[in-house]
Structure formats: structure tokens, C-alpha cells
Amino acid sequence: MxxxxxxxxxxxxxxxxxxxxxxxxxxxxxxxxxxxxxxxxxxxxxxxxxxxxxxxxxxxxxxxxxxxxxxxxxxxxxxxxxxxxxxxxxxxxxxxxxxxxxxxxxxxxxxxxxxxxxxxxxxxxRIFALGRLQFALQRTDLEAAGAITPGDWVLAVHIPEQGPLLPSLVDESLAAARSFFPRFFGDRPVTVVTCDSWMLDPFLLDRVSATSNVGAFVRRFTPLGHSTDGHTDALYFVFRTRDLDRLSELPRDTSLQRAVLDRLELGETWQVAWGYFRL
Ligand SMILES: CC(C)(COP(=O)(O)OP(=O)(O)OC[C@H]1O[C@@H](n2cnc3c(N)ncnc32)[C@H](O)[C@@H]1OP(=O)(O)O)[C@@H](O)C(=O)NCCC(=O)NCCS
Structure with a gap:
């Protein structure tokens, strides 16, 4: 070194x-x-x-x-x-x-x-952590009428494992992004935050409480109506395993755990769904 x-x-x-x-x-x-x-x-x-x-x-x-x-x-x-x-x-x-x-x-x-x-x-x-969230600056191939045109620069948001996803922390991160990106990357203007995650699968929202942090986070997004099979993503992020043979051993203590397991036990596949909101 x-x-x-x-x-x-x-x-x-x-x-x-x-x-x-x-x-x-x-x-x-x-x-x-x-x-x-x-x-x-x-x-x-x-x-x-x-x-x-x-x-x-x-x-x-x-x-x-x-x-x-x-x-x-x-x-x-x-x-x-x-x-x-x-x-x-x-x-x-x-x-x-x-x-x-x-x-x-x-x-x-x-x-x-x-x-x-x-x-x-x-x-x-191409990624920057601003408080609770990480933002990747990238061109998108997504499209949303009046909001996103393919080729636009967007901020793809990511959620590190770092304690609760409190709405106030999310607000602070977004406020930081609003000043950080124009200041340092003004040549790549961004107006939209995008997310692709198992958390945006509509199955989740009905199964966590209305006051949950994860629910509040998901409700910020407008769905883009596009998703792909997430296979074991939800399992990995909640239980840190991708072993589908271990489902019966995994804890069902929280609504999040129950949601992930219930769906897999139904034989369904968690979707990685896409959404966006204006920065
Ligand atoms: C998922 C996550 C955002 C939840 O946020 P949070 O502020 O901790 O939790 P919430 O207030 O939203 O909790 C909702 C429910 O999920 C439970 N929960 C939250 N995180 C959990 C975890 N890691 N494992 C199991 N249960 C969890 C809560 O106990 C609560 O359950 P309850 O309704 O039975 O009381 C947070 O745990 C996290 O950052 N996870 C790792 C990152 C990740 O998954 N990134 C996504 C990459 S695509």
C-alpha cells in the first residue's frame, strides 16, 4: 500500500x-x-x-x-x-x-x-452515502409520463442495513441529496429518485403495520408497473440466507418475517418492483 x-x-x-x-x-x-x-x-x-x-x-x-x-x-x-x-x-x-x-x-x-x-x-x-440512504447516480432506461424519460440521470436509492428506517432520517437524506448532487454533479441534473427492491412488492404493504417505517418508505414511491422475479432477495435481506430448504426453521417473530415466509410458503416469488418519486 x-x-x-x-x-x-x-x-x-x-x-x-x-x-x-x-x-x-x-x-x-x-x-x-x-x-x-x-x-x-x-x-x-x-x-x-x-x-x-x-x-x-x-x-x-x-x-x-x-x-x-x-x-x-x-x-x-x-x-x-x-x-x-x-x-x-x-x-x-x-x-x-x-x-x-x-x-x-x-x-x-x-x-x-x-x-x-x-x-x-x-x-x-458512482454511489454516495448521505446519512441513512445511499444514492447511485446513473442514467436510467425507465420511463414515467411527465417524470422520467429514458436516458435521464436519476438517483437509484439503496438502503444499507444500519438500524431503523425512520422517516425523519429518510427526510434528512433526501434533503442532503437535494443539495449534494447539484453542487458536485451539476452536469448530470437529477429530479427523480428511483428504487428497485423486494420492499416495493405490493405484497409487503398489506402485511406490515400502517405505522411501520418500511411502510412509510414504500408509500413514498409511485409504482412504475414493472417488476422482475426477486427469487431469494427478500429472504436474504430479512434472514440473511438464500436457503429455501430452511424456511420452517426461520423465526416468525415480526410482521416482516411473517410476510416474507408466508409468501414463499404459498409457492409465490417475491418481486423486485420499481418505483420513483420526485426529489
Ligand atoms: C427492512 C428495514 C428497512 C426495516 O426498517 P425498520 O425501521 O427497522 O423497521 P419497521 O418499523 O419498518 O418494522 C416493521 C416490522 O418489521 C420488523 N423488522 C424490521 N427489520 C427487521 C429485520 N431486519 N428482521 C426482522 N424483522 C424486522 C419490525 O420488528 C416490525 O415488526 P412488527 O410489525 O412485528 O413490530 C431495515 O430492517 C433494514 O434496513 N434492513 C436491511 C436493508 C435492506 O433490506 N435493504 C434492501 C435492499 S433491496
Whole structure:
């Protein structure tokens, strides 16, 4: 590591103590360095293009991706600094690395990065955490009369696992987005927030309480009438497993858990549904 030492790097990426030794071993192991360089090159080609150049996948080995992310962290930092992006935004955005390593350890019991593909957003500098929510700046191919034309820039919103989704926190994040994006990316004007998620499947709204945070979040969106099979998405986000053979062992303590399980036990498929609202 040239531009920063490993402690600075791991602090910036919010890597938990439990994962640091494995991260150090990964950095010290030259075994996959050729493919790490290929992954880093793929990310670098896409870097700053807001996915107009998509990331190719020379490998699907999660730890090769993680090592490439380590290698590219100084470049992400520099790109943010050059644009004057507040340090807190940089830190909150990159903290997703530690969060996802911790989730992977919780799910698999070992050092891993199940969600390596998700983190391509961060290491091509197209996602920003503003408080409770993350926003990916991207061109859309969606269409909504009077609101979205294909090719428009939009903010695709994402919800990290980070405590309750309080409406006041969502309001604060949206207020932050309203000033952040025109200030730093005024050449890509955005007026609309989009979301594609299992949470927007209409099945959910009838089964969580009217006062729930998740219900309040979902009701902000106008459905786009478009959805795709989410397979095990709802199961993964609520229970952190994709194993459909384990349904009977999973807890049914909350309305959210019951909603996810009830539907799967009916033999139905959770949909990833699309919606939008004006920023
Ligand atoms: C799903 C999520 C947004 C819920 O928000 P919240 O503010 O914590 O919870 P709500 O007030 O909306 O709770 C509604 C119900 O769901 C339950 N619930 C919330 N999160 C839960 C979780 N992770 N596991 C099980 N039940 C949960 C609540 O206990 C409540 O149940 P009740 O009606 O029986 O009392 C939040 O847990 C979260 O951020 N999850 C991870 C991120 C995610 O799924 N991202 C989506 C990617 S597409």
C-alpha cells in the first residue's frame, strides 16, 4: 500500500477487528495478483463514467475483488477530494466495505465477501452515502409520463442495513441529496429518485403495520408497473440466507418475517418492483 498504511485503509473502510487479520493476509498473499490487476483495470475503465462503461468481470472470486478494492481506495479518496466531496460522505460511503465483510462473516461464519459485485458501485465512484440512504447516480432506461424519460440521470436509492428506517432520517437524506448532487454533479441534473427492491412488492404493504417505517418508505414511491422475479432477495435481506430448504426453521417473530415466509410458503416469488418519486 503506497498512499496509506493498512491501519488507515482499514479504518477508512470501517473493517471490523474480526476481519483485519484476514485482510492483512490477503494483502500479503501475491497468489492472485495478476487477476487482481485485471479487476483493478476493469474498475478503472469504468471509474467516473457512472456506469456508462460497465465493469467486466475477469473473475468472480470475491477476495480478488476485495484486494482490487483495497488497491483502488487511494484513487477513490483522491477523486472525492479533488471534487471537494465532504470527508464524512467519503467515509460513510466506503464504510460499506466493512459492513458487507461483517455481514458475510455473520452469514457464512468465515472471512468472505458475498456481495463483491455490489461494491463495484463504490469503487467506480458512482454511489454516495448521505446519512441513512445511499444514492447511485446513473442514467436510467425507465420511463414515467411527465417524470422520467429514458436516458435521464436519476438517483437509484439503496438502503444499507444500519438500524431503523425512520422517516425523519429518510427526510434528512433526501434533503442532503437535494443539495449534494447539484453542487458536485451539476452536469448530470437529477429530479427523480428511483428504487428497485423486494420492499416495493405490493405484497409487503398489506402485511406490515400502517405505522411501520418500511411502510412509510414504500408509500413514498409511485409504482412504475414493472417488476422482475426477486427469487431469494427478500429472504436474504430479512434472514440473511438464500436457503429455501430452511424456511420452517426461520423465526416468525415480526410482521416482516411473517410476510416474507408466508409468501414463499404459498409457492409465490417475491418481486423486485420499481418505483420513483420526485426529489
Ligand atoms: C427492512 C428495514 C428497512 C426495516 O426498517 P425498520 O425501521 O427497522 O423497521 P419497521 O418499523 O419498518 O418494522 C416493521 C416490522 O418489521 C420488523 N423488522 C424490521 N427489520 C427487521 C429485520 N431486519 N428482521 C426482522 N424483522 C424486522 C419490525 O420488528 C416490525 O415488526 P412488527 O410489525 O412485528 O413490530 C431495515 O430492517 C433494514 O434496513 N434492513 C436491511 C436493508 C435492506 O433490506 N435493504 C434492501 C435492499 S433491496
Amino acid at each position: 503506497t498512499a496509506m498504511n493498512t491501519t488507515e485503509l482499514f479504518d477508512l473502510l470501517a473493517i471490523a477487528e474480526a476481519d483485519r487479520e484476514d485482510c492483512l493476509a490477503l494483502l500479503a498473499d501475491p497468489a492472485h495478483d495478476i487477476v487482481v490487476a485485471e479487476v483493478a483495470a476493469s474498475l478503472t475503465r469504468s471509474f467516473g463514467t457512472f456506469n456508462e462503461i460497465t465493469v467486466t468481470e475477469p473473475t468472480q472470486d470475491p477476495l480478488v475483488w476485495l484486494k482490487a478494492y483495497f488497491r483502488l481506495t487511494p484513487a477513490v479518496l483522491e477523486w472525492h477530494r479533488e471534487r471537494g466531496i465532504p470527508e464524512q460522505v467519503t467515509r460513510d460511503t466506503l464504510a460499506d466495505v466493512g459492513r458487507h465483510l461483517a455481514i458475510s462473516r455473520r452469514v457464512t461464519g468465515e472471512f468472505s465477501l458475498q456481495t463483491w459485485r455490489w461494491l463495484t458501485h463504490h469503487f467506480t465512484v
